[in-house]
Amino acid sequence: MRDTPAPRRGRPKDPAKRAAILEAAKALFLRDGYRATSIEAVALDAGVSKLTVYSHFKDKACLFATAVHEKTHEILPLPSFRVDADTDLRGLLNQIGVQFLTLVNTPEAIAMHRLLISPAADPAMAELFFNAGPRPMLEAMETLLREADRLGLVRIDDPASATDQLYGLLQGCRQMQVLIRCALPHSDGERRKQVANAVDAFLRAYRTA
Structure with missing residues (x-):
């Protein structure tokens, strides 16, 4: 009986x-x-062939979504959104908040947001962007807050609404000013102060006692 030949594998993709x-x-x-x-x-x-692009990404939508996803998780990885009974919730929310403001104020994120709100914005691009970037962050925070409520760290009846409130507090009016070119992004010190104030206000609203 002949040995069955091992299946041939394609050439490994070049990172x-x-x-x-x-x-x-x-x-x-x-x-x-x-x-x-x-x-x-x-x-x-x-500097590659069209075939090489398709060997890594099945289509343009996949390529765009991957670019957004990887940029997002490079700065704000989803493993950050984990909580247990011993978690310092204030410290965790401050960490996530600083990462979040760092992300939304990168030159790429600002340019993308300006493009998406321009009169020439492409609805397909907007939907792909939201699903690849903001939506996972919203869902991760909602899950974190739901678990924090279960553990008794906070009292939150509507985690989805609380998530919107927290991200709104973090961005404040400054983010709109940056997008319309009325202000520069926060400095490191300003960013940490903005986050600390936002988290303090949020936890006062949802404290357990």
Whole structure:
């Protein structure tokens, strides 16, 4: 009986090429928008073939969503949203808050938000962006607050509403001013003060006693 030959595997994907594709895609999406950015243009800017792009990402929507997802989780990884009975909730929310404000004030995030609220905004791009970036953060915070309530760290009847309130407190009016070019992003010191004040107000509203 002959030995069954081992199945042939495809060539391993090159992580350097994947990174180059993502960098090219981020630059082109921000410059030209979602609809006007083609896979061919991404391949050209990344210095790879169109086939190589498709070997890493099945289509343009996947490429865009991956770029947003990886940028988000580079700064604010979802494992940050974990709580147990011994957690210093104030400290955890301050940590997440600083990471969140750092993320939304990166040059890429500001440029993306400005693009999405412009008259030429592409609805398809907006939906892909929300599902790849903000939605997972909202869901992670809602889960964290629900668990914190179960553990008795806070009293929250509506975690979804509380999540909206917390992110709103963190951004304040300053974020709108940044987007419309009336102000610069927070400095490190300002960011930490803004977060501390927001978390204090939030916990006063939902304290257990």
